[in-house]
Amino acid sequence: MKLSVSLARQVSVARAEAATGWLRATPSGRTLWRVVDGLVAIQVVDRSLALAAQIFTSVLPVIIAASVFSGWHAAADTVSDQFGFNSASLSTGDTDAPMDPSFAAFGVVGLVMVVLGGTSFARALGRVYGAIWQVPSMGPRDAWRWVATLLAVALCAALVGQTRGLTHIRYAGRPLALVGEVAIWTFVWTLVPLLLTKGALTGRLLWVSALLTAVGLTSVHVAGRIVLPRITTNAQHHFGPLGLAFTSVSWLFVMSLVIVGAASVVKSFALDETCVGRYLRGPDSGGPDDDSS
Template sequence: MALAGEARAARTEASGWLTGTSPGRTIRRVIVELADIELADRAMSLAAKIFTSVLPVIIAGTMFSGWDLVARGVDDQFGFDPTSASPGGGGLQATDPSFAAFGVVGLLMVAISGTSFARTLARIYGKIWDMPPTGFRQAWRWFVVLFTVVLSAPLLAMARGLADLRVVGIPLALLAEFAVWMFVWTLTPHLLTARWLSGRVLWATGALTAAALTAVRAGGRIVLPRITETAQTQFGAWGLVFTTISWLFVLSIVIVGAAAIIKALALDDAFIGRYLRGPEGAPVNTPGRDETTRAE
């Protein structure tokens, strides 16, 4: 209902092509939403959290299963094998003294610190959708989001393995990658917005994010290996770090931008906006409130 009311207000006050026509209002709304969310700053914050919070959890997780699957994914995207940095390759085994030193407590601490990524993303969604922040009673959602994103790394590597199939390999691999991203970026906003959004908005956010990430990663597999090789030649390990953070920034731009664009489209007074908002009379219970409010 809040989105429907805002859409009606924008239409009432409209004048000129950008505000006086439905396509114009949509374009203007997209620009305004991207500017209001401070896209570059939010994306840089999210990229930093992925680098400092999510990647350590992925690395810690390889202690159970070895580097092979995740390493193939990194090599496929960036053009270098991370296992080459450590003699012998492979991950730590449960009987390894280093594993014992790290221990379950260490893994737990890495996971707890890793939730800062989910909290940052929750604040971004809160800014986009004008929703109240989630409290510590919803902390379990942060852990689920963290491990969902972490799980996407080996799943994407498995999806890319389908590209080795003859004839249908590459299309099938892209379709599988899209399905992984669709699952991750539909579930993630669903958890972090705590039923604040309608199902249609969630599915649209997941679909747009998945399509954009699949396309960006496909392009990255063409240009990134050359960029990585040049950066490593000139700056060594620092070049790899800089390239990785820059690429995470690009992916974060997609994640934040897709959510903001869906918000703008949901305010459209044409068909797409009405579809995303759904039936205006359907109430949904929101956490922490006794009365029912509109999900839209």
């Protein structure tokens, strides 16, 4: 059964079983109720905490390990831009010393091992999408999708860090940086659900969910540039690297809330009985009236 048809049938069932309360007596009220109920049912806090931990232990190590090929500056800029602290301050050695060839070889092997072991992030995200969209989970045969997801998120996170360079352009710099960040996040969060649901979602569900996620992550990023420098400075002053780690995981939790919440909210609106829901489900889904006839 196509997902769009399944969603349309869920709309018919929901409308037939709608309560007569003041909130669920109207289509807009039922949509609002579905948003709240969907967030509770998906256990948005628990899943966001788990996802934040996986990002910290899977995605960030890939960005750092990739510095073996691209140089440390790209990884350092990404960490600084996302979390508000200068990673160079954690270094205790001579960063200008030439890299030993054996260390570089170990870095290549380490990168491969980090990528293979870091797919736990993609598996956790796949479970989130499976619970939200009720699609079958993937098996070992689809392991390449986990690797592709991890690399795509890590690469786009690094690219987002580089968009800050656009702010140096006179007049149009800051708007360009924001547009660039939204565009990058929209691309990756269209690609990731496509990979992890094996193409079960329609194009409209994909790009609407991706755009909502992108706007949310960009808003969090902008807010982080204001509040994080002071928070991380205090955390580092009082607790050292441990404070930075705790602050980073906390901020990753906020970003994970956006990722999980955006998908759940779009699912709720896809069950909407108005033109919004019909648009998201697509022309092949049929409407509630068609299913009930």
